[in-house]
Amino acid sequence: MRIYNTQTRQKEPFEPLTPGQVRMYVCGITAYDLSHIGHARSALVFDVIRRYLEFKGYRMLFVRNFTDVDDKIIKRAEKESVSAGGLSERYIAEYQKDMGRLGILAATVEPKATEYIPQMIALIERLVVRGFAYVVDGDVYFEVRRFPPYGRLSGKNLDELLAGARVEVDERKRDPHDFALWKSTKPGEPSWESPWGPGRPGWHIECSAMSMEHLGESFDIHGGGEDLIFPHHDCEIAQSEAATDKPFVRYWIHNGFVTINQEKMSKSLGNFFTVREIFEKSPYPVQRTAEALRYFLLATHYRSPLDFSDDGLWEAKRAVDRFYDLFQRLDESTAPKGQGDGLLPAVLDRFGEAFRQAMDDDFNTPAAIAQLQVLRAEVNKLMETGLSKQACENAREEFRSLGRVLGLLQLDWREWFGTVVQPQTADGVITGEEVTVRLVERTEARRRKDFKKADEIRTELESLGITIEDRPDGTSRWKR
RNA sequence: GGCGGCGUAGCCAAGUGGCUAAGGCAGAGGUCUGCAAAACCUUUAUUCCCGGGUUCGAGUCCCGGCGCCGCCUCCA
Numbered sequence: 001m002r003i004y005n006t007q008t009r010q011k012e013p014f015e016p017l018t019p020g021q022v023r024m025y026v027c028g029i030t031a032y033d034l035s036h037i038g039h040a041r042s043a044l045v046f047d048v049i050r051r052y053l054e055f056k057g058y059r060m061l062f063v064r065n066f067t068d069v070d071d072k073i074i075k076r077a078e079k080e081s082v083s084a085g086g087l088s089e090r091y092i093a094e095y096q097k098d099m100g101r102l103g104i105l106a107a108t109v110e111p112k113a114t115e116y117i118p119q120m121i122a123l124i125e126r127l128v129v130r131g132f133a134y135v136v137d138g139d140v141y142f143e144v145r146r147f148p149p150y151g152r153l154s155g156k157n158l159d160e161l162l163a164g165a166r167v168e169v170d171e172r173k174r175d176p177h178d179f180a181l182w183k184s185t186k187p188g189e190p191s192w193e194s195p196w197g198p199g200r201p202g203w204h205i206e207c208s209a210m211s212m213e214h215l216g217e218s219f220d221i222h223g224g225g226e227d228l229i230f231p232h233h234d235c236e237i238a239q240s241e242a243a244t245d246k247p248f249v250r251y252w253i254h255n256g257f258v259t260i261n262q263e264k265m266s267k268s269l270g271n272f273f274t275v276r277e278i279f280e281k282s283p284y285p286v287q288r289t290a291e292a293l294r295y296f297l298l299a300t301h302y303r304s305p306l307d308f309s310d311d312g313l314w315e316a317k318r319a320v321d322r323f324y325d326l327f328q329r330l331d332e333s334t335a336p337k338g339q340g341d342g343l344l345p346a347v348l349d350r351f352g353e354a355f356r357q358a359m360d361d362d363f364n365t366p367a368a369i370a371q372l373q374v375l376r377a378e379v380n381k382l383m384e385t386g387l388s389k390q391a392c393e394n395a396r397e398e399f400r401s402l403g404r405v406l407g408l409l410q411l412d413w414r415e416w417f418g419t420v421v422q423p424q425t426a427d428g429v430i431t432g433e434e435v436t437v438r439l440v441e442r443t444e445a446r447r448r449k450d451f452k453k454a455d456e457i458r459t460e461l462e463s464l465g466i467t468i469e470d471r472p473d474g475t476s477r478w479k480r
Numbered sequence: 481g482g483c484g485g486c487g488u489a490g491c492c493a494a495g496u497g498g499c500u501a502a503g504g505c506a507g508a509g510g511u512c513u514g515c516a517a518a519a520c521c522u523u524u525a526u527u528c529c530c531g532g533g534u535u536c537g538a539g540u541c542c543c544g545g546c547g548c549c550g551c552c553u554c555c556a
Contacts, residue, residue: 009484029556042556072554151483154551160482161552203554225556230483232555255556256485262548266555299493299504305486305549312492315505322504325518358494366494370503380519451514458516469517477518 001056001360003221004303006229006252007153011362016220017250022058024050025211025249027224027232028110030067031091032076035098036272037297037308038258038265042225044294045255045302045363047104048406049223052359055405063214064107065207066092068114069200074189084190085114098275102290103407109214113206117192120201120209123243124181124194132242136172138184138197144177147238153252154230179235181205204235208243211236217244226254226303256305265308273308283465284317284480288416292317294407298365319373321479323399323409324416326376328477329383330392331413338386347382348398351375355402365406372402372409417479430464439468439476446474 002011016022026046029039043064050062067073068088077084092112113120124140127133132146144150144158151157158177170176180202185191191198211219217240224233233252240248258265265272282289296316300306351371358367379387379395387395403409413419419432438457445453458468461478470476 027556030554036556038556040556045556070554155483156552157482223556226485227551227555230551231553257550257556259549264550264555268555295504296492301494303485304493307492309492312505315492318506319504322518329519364494366504367502370494373503377520384520446514449514455515467517470513470515472513479517 002362003251003253004362005250006254007249009155012251014251016058017218020057020059021061022053022221023061023215023219024053024063024221024223025207025215025219026062026064026107026222027207027228028064028066029091029095030070030072031088031095032070032073033091033267034274034276035095036258036265036267036274037278038225038272039095040098040102040275040293041258041297041306042255043099043104044102044297044407046223046253048298048302048365049221049253049363050105050107051405051407052363060108061215062107063109063111063211065210066095066110066112067203067206068092068112069190070203078188088112094276098279101279101286102275103294111210111214113201113210114190116206116209116213117201119213120205121182121192121194123205123209123212123239126243127181127239130242132239133181134174135196138182138199139172139180140182140196141173141178142181142235142239142242143174144179144238145175147242149241150177150238151230151234153234153237156230156234177231179204179231181239204232205239207232208236208240208248212240212244217246217248219249221251221253222249223253223255226256229254255302259305259307262305262307278313285415285418287411288317288418291320291408291411291416295320295369298406298408299369301366302363320408320416323372323376324411324413326380327396327399327409328413328417330379330387330396332477333383333387333389333392335383335386335388337388337391340382340385340387341391343385344379344382344387344391344395347375347378348395351378352398352402359405368402368406372399375399419477419479430461430466435461435466435478439478442468443474443476446470 001014003014004011024046029035046064050060054060066088069084073088074084077087080087124133127142128135128140133140133142151161161177182194182196182199183202184197184199189200191200211222222233237248260271260273263269263271278293279286279289284292292313293316296313297306299316351374354371355368358364358371361367375398399409438461442454442457445457461468465480466478467480468476468478
């Protein structure tokens with residue numbers, strides 16, 4: 001398996017520090033607002049990486065943090081006249097709700113920054129003792145000039161940074177790029193006791209403290225959005241390696257942005273869609289919307305920018321429909337053992353292997369999905385030659401097994417198409433029972449060759465979002 | 481100004497030196513069907529932004545343009 005490492009800007013063979021085990025840390029969110037699709041993409045990318053590594057047989061130790069103390073949280077909390085802690089708690093819960101609906105699996109540990117203040121203080125003290133940090137008026141800064149490799153990850157050079165950067169001048173800092181490890185408290189802000197007086201941690205230190213606490217001083221994979229490369233991850237490297245003298249991380253993985261009309265989606269630009277909105281605007285049930293969104297996001301490689309659009313999302317849904325069409329055919333097949341039975345195992349093997357090869361190449365999900373699509377076509381063809389019930393089940397199981405890596409194709413086709421008979425359905429949505437009644441009428445009409453009546457019923461159901469498919473035996477099936 | 485990335489069919493999107501440039505969506509024709517839908521078959525880039533170069537051979541490497549984007553300040 002090869003992984004693109006931001007550190008070296010090339011794909012490298014992947015070998016974990018401990019054979020059979022992978023330790024991975026991913027920068028989560030700052031909890032002060034609802035998550036947008038960009039957050040969802042990042043969570044999804046690392047969810048799939050985690051799933052694939054588990055699929056490969058690795059034991060995963062996966063940490064994804066929450067930043068629950070920070071300027072933006074404090075500001076927002078002030079505005080809403082609530083406590084900073086309460087605000088971040090609320091948005092952490094919202095994040096977990098959204099990501100849960102998207103099928104993002106929980107991490108092994110999901111630490112919150114404020115629960116690791118002692119570890120952060122200990123780390124900062126270590127840096128002060130070792131001469132990498134200095135104290136000014138209750139603030140503690142990391143002195144970047146004392147750590148020559150600073151900027152290695154992003155490829156930035158301190159002297160060149162000075163030329164163009166608009167860095168606010170803080171006379172107390174020894175270098176404009178020195179960053180805060182500890183900030184002395186202002187009145188009304190959350191604060192903790194420290195050797196330097198009451199204060200709160202700087203942003204970067206939390207990730208070093210929490211990752212080391214759970215994964216050790218050196219671990220395998222550290223991930224996040226590409227906007228975190230500089231300064232956040234460069235700062236993490238500086239703090240961590242200055243404190244331990246050990247290599248901090250082996251593989252740095254960064255996901256590309258979600259854009260809107262080719263422009264970065266971000267809170268500051270105001271051009272973002274929240275995950276919540278996607279679900280609310282969707283005419284489909286949560287599970288189906290979630291899978292369409294996953295498919296859409298995974299159809300682009302994780303390092304490429306991805307332009308979000310409603311059209312793209314519904315195209316993805318159409319593509320997933322084709323899989324569930326096949327699953328229904330497989331499920332309803334009553335064919336006896338046929339020629340396809342003999343050919344199927346080799347086909348499943350071949351595409352399973354192609355799928356793994358795609359994923360082994362830097363988690364190439366678009367290529368992996370393409371293999372699933374070709375397999376779908378192949379199985380459809382084999383059905384023409386006759387596939388026994390058992391063979392059909394084997395085929396379905398292969399899609400389920402590979403699809404699990406991407407968090408796709410796990411539903412029963414009835415759930416996907418919304419044909420589960422639900423006694424209660426939202427206003428304006430026809431229930432499965434009602435559809436069944438109309439369908440029986442239509443079947444009767446067709447039997448009488450009353451095609452006018454049959455077509456009326458079909459048109460009526462179509463206007464309600466129901467598509468009918470007639471089977472050769474005169475019966476019909478339907479989907480939303 | 482510094483650093484980095486991208487430009488492949490109507491749209492989305494793989495492919496980073498070598499069989500006929502994956503796959504999806506949309507479109508066209510056909511088989512099937514009462515008509516549809518789904519499925520299947522055929523079809524949609526002699527060509528990968530432009531111009532040079534390296535090579536037996538380049539979408540893929542190098543140089544130079546053009547266009548777009550990101551980071552350098554909080555940001556997934």
